[in-house]
Amino acid sequence: MTIRSVADAAGVSIATVSRVMSGQSVRSELADRVRSAAEDLGYQPNPSAQGLVSGLNRTVGVVVPDLANPYFNGVLKALNVDAARAGFRTLVADSDNDENEELEISRNLLRYVDGLVLVSPRMPSESLHVLAKESTNVVLVNRVAVGLGLPTVAVDAFGAMLELCGHLARLGHKKLAYLEGPAAAWQSVERRRAVEHAAAFGLDVAFVPAGPSIQHGHDAVDEALTHKPTALVAFNDLVALGALSRLRELNLRVPEDISLTGTDDIAFARFSTPSLTTTAAPQRRLGEGAWGLISAVMAGESAEESPLLKAEMVVRDSTGPAAR
Amino acid sequence: MTIRSVADAAGVSIATVSRVMSGQSVRSELADRVRSAAEDLGYQPNPSAQGLVSGLNRTVGVVVPDLANPYFNGVLKALNVDAARAGFRTLVADSDNDENEELEISRNLLRYVDGLVLVSPRMPSESLHVLAKESTNVVLVNRVAVGLGLPTVAVDAFGAMLELCGHLARLGHKKLAYLEGPAAAWQSVERRRAVEHAAAFGLDVAFVPAGPSIQHGHDAVDEALTHKPTALVAFNDLVALGALSRLRELNLRVPEDISLTGTDDIAFARFSTPSLTTTAAPQRRLGEGAWGLISAVMAGESAEESPLLKAEMVVRDSTGPAAR
DNA sequence: CTGTTAGCGCCTTCAA
DNA sequence: TTGAAGGCGCTAACAG
Numbered sequence: 200m201t202i203r204s205v206a207d208a209a210g211v212s213i214a215t216v217s218r219v220m221s222g223q224s225v226r227s228e229l230a231d232r233v234r235s236a237a238e239d240l241g242y243q244p245n246p247s248a249q250g251l252v253s254g255l256n257r258t259v260g261v262v263v264p265d266l267a268n269p270y271f272n273g274v275l276k277a278l279n280v281d282a283a284r285a286g287f288r289t290l291v292a293d294s295d296n297d298e299n300e301e302l303e304i305s306r307n308l309l310r311y312v313d314g315l316v317l318v319s320p321r322m323p324s325e326s327l328h329v330l331a332k333e334s335t336n337v338v339l340v341n342r343v344a345v346g347l348g349l350p351t352v353a354v355d356a357f358g359a360m361l362e363l364c365g366h367l368a369r370l371g372h373k374k375l376a377y378l379e380g381p382a383a384a385w386q387s388v389e390r391r392r393a394v395e396h397a398a399a400f401g402l403d404v405a406f407v408p409a410g411p412s413i414q415h416g417h418d419a420v421d422e423a424l425t426h427k428p429t430a431l432v433a434f435n436d437l438v439a440l441g442a443l444s445r446l447r448e449l450n451l452r453v454p455e456d457i458s459l460t461g462t463d464d465i466a467f468a469r470f471s472t473p474s475l476t477t478t479a480a481p482q483r484r485l486g487e488g489a490w491g492l493i494s495a496v497m498a499g500e501s502a503e504e505s506p507l508l509k510a511e512m513v514v515r516d517s518t519g520p521a522a523r
Numbered sequence: 524m525t526i527r528s529v530a531d532a533a534g535v536s537i538a539t540v541s542r543v544m545s546g547q548s549v550r551s552e553l554a555d556r557v558r559s560a561a562e563d564l565g566y567q568p569n570p571s572a573q574g575l576v577s578g579l580n581r582t583v584g585v586v587v588p589d590l591a592n593p594y595f596n597g598v599l600k601a602l603n604v605d606a607a608r609a610g611f612r613t614l615v616a617d618s619d620n621d622e623n624e625e626l627e628i629s630r631n632l633l634r635y636v637d638g639l640v641l642v643s644p645r646m647p648s649e650s651l652h653v654l655a656k657e658s659t660n661v662v663l664v665n666r667v668a669v670g671l672g673l674p675t676v677a678v679d680a681f682g683a684m685l686e687l688c689g690h691l692a693r694l695g696h697k698k699l700a701y702l703e704g705p706a707a708a709w710q711s712v713e714r715r716r717a718v719e720h721a722a723a724f725g726l727d728v729a730f731v732p733a734g735p736s737i738q739h740g741h742d743a744v745d746e747a748l749t750h751k752p753t754a755l756v757a758f759n760d761l762v763a764l765g766a767l768s769r770l771r772e773l774n775l776r777v778p779e780d781i782s783l784t785g786t787d788d789i790a791f792a793r794f795s796t797p798s799l800t801t802t803a804a805p806q807r808r809l810g811e812g813a814w815g816l817i818s819a820v821m822a823g824e825s826a827e828e829s830p831l832l833k834a835e836m837v838v839r840d841s842t843g844p845a846a847r
Numbered sequence: 848c849t850g851t852t853a854g855c856g857c858c859t860t861c862a863a
Numbered sequence: 864t865t866g867a868a869g870g871c872g873c874t875a876a877c878a879g
Binding site for chain 4: 201202203213214216217218220221244245247248249250251252253
C-alpha cells in the first residue's frame, strides 16, 4: 500500500497524492479522486519514509524515573493530550529510578525523536550538559539546572514544603522527622532545603534517608521514630503512604499519635485512611507546560523560562495537633 | 552524521560500514577502522532509513486501558525488559478506558510498529477481527477471544474470583455485593461469571455497577450497602481501595463490620489499612508471555496459545468472619 | 495546478 | 572480502 498504488488508482502522479495527503492545494476533483482511492486501499503514508525525507519523526521522547508513580503518569497524560492534538506521539522511557541509566536512555531516545522531555531527571548536571550539546530540543520538568540554558517548567517544591512545615508548626509541632527522597533529585534537594529553613521557625528536624517509593517509606519509619517526632514529613505521597502502613503496623494512630504529610496529591492520597495532607502539584499544567516548551524549541522559537508553578496545600486528615 | 561520513573517515565504502554495524564478517583491520571512526563521529544509524529499507521498526506497540493503573504498569515493565533485551522499543498508548477509541488507537499505532500487544482490550470482537485482518502481528493479554486465532496470554480471572468467594464462604459470609467492572472487559465478564457460580455454594450476591477506578469503587459503596452484604467483592484492587475509603467515611470497620476483597495485588494493596485480601495476578509472567508471543509471530513462527496463568490468592487483613 | 525527478540514509544484491 | 549501484516510500524543488 504505497503512494504509487494510490496514484495509479486515482490516475494522478505521486506528487499529487502527496499534496492531497498533506493538505496542499489541489484541484478539488482530483483531490476527491485521490481521497477515495486512498480510502479504498486503506492507504497510510509510511512514517519511516516521511521521516527520512523530512528529517522529522513527529515524536517526542519522555524520560520519567518511574512510570508506576501516579504523579509522573499525570504529567505524562497531560503532555500526551497536547502532543496528540498537534499530531505528535510520545515515546516514553522509564529509567527505573536509576540515575546512571538516564543519560544512556536519553541519548538512545534522541535517535528516534524530534525532542526530549526529561521529567524529574536525576542525572548529574554534566550529563544534562552532554544532552544539551547533542540536541537543542531538550526541556526539563521539575529540575532547575542553572547555566545550561535548558527550558524548564517546574513546581515550587521549596515553597510547597515550607508551607507544609508552617502548617505543622501552627498545629504545635516542634519535632519533625523528614523522610528524604533520592539525593540526586532536584525536588529532593529543594524540599530538604525548605525543611532546613523551617528550623528558623523553631522546628527541630531529624533527617532520615528513605527514597522515592512506597516500600522506602514503609522501611524508613522505624529509624524516624527513634528521633521521637510528633510529625513525619515524607518526600512524596508514595513515601507517606508506605509510612502510613508501617505506623499502622506499629499501632500508632494518625494523626492522634503522630501527624504525617506527603506531597504531590496523587489520587491515592485522597482515599487513604486517614486521607493525606499534602500539596497538590499541578500535574496537568506541568504536562501542558512541557509541551509548550518542547513544541516551541522544535519550531525553532526560543522558549522562555516559565516561573515556578505553585503547589497548593491540601489539608486532610493525616495532620492534627501535636501529640504531647 | 551519516554512513557516508563514517565511510569516508575510515576510507572504506558505505557497504562495509553497514556490514560492520550489523555484525557481518569484515576483515578485522577494516572493521576496527570503521568502528573507531564511528566512535569518533558518534555515528548512529538513522532508524527511519533502516526502517524504510528493511520494512521493520524494531518497535512493538502496546495499548493499555489506563497507564495509571499499577497493574498495567507491572505488565508493561516486564514486557519492556524482554523487548529491550531483544533490541526492541515499546510504543505505549493509553486508551483512557475508552473502548470506542481502542480500534482507532490500535490502527494508528500499527503504522509505526512491527507488532501490537493489546492489554485487556475492551473493544468489541468485530474490532479485534478488523485488526487481525490488518496485521498478523497482534497478540492479546487478558482477553480471550474465541475464533479469531489471536495468540493470547491471560490470567485465570474466573478461577481466582471463585477462590476468593470460597474464602469468604468459609468465613461464614452468605450475602455479598459485587462491585462490577466495565462490562466490555473480558476480566469483568469472567469475574462476574465466577461470582454467579458462587451462588451454587449458598452465597447470595448482589451485583452493583462500579467501574475500573478508585473513584468508581468509592462511589459504588452506598448502593452496595443497601443490599446489606457482609462482604464487598471488588472488580480490582483500585475499586477495593476506593470502596475502603468510603467505608471509612461511613465509620464501618473492615473487616469487623464488613469484609472486602480486591484482585490484582497492586503494590498499594499491601500497604492499605487494613491491607487487602486479593489475588496476585502474575504481572511479570503476563508481560514476559506477551513478549514471547509477539516476538514469535513477528519472527513468522506460530505462537501457541498458552494455558491460563494462575493467580494466587493472598489473604491479608481486609477479610474476616462474617459480621452478624 | 500538476507531473517529473532528485535525493533523504541505509541495506542488499551483484560483480569483482 | 569488498565496492558499486539500485531502490525502499516519500517530499520538495523545478518545469510545464
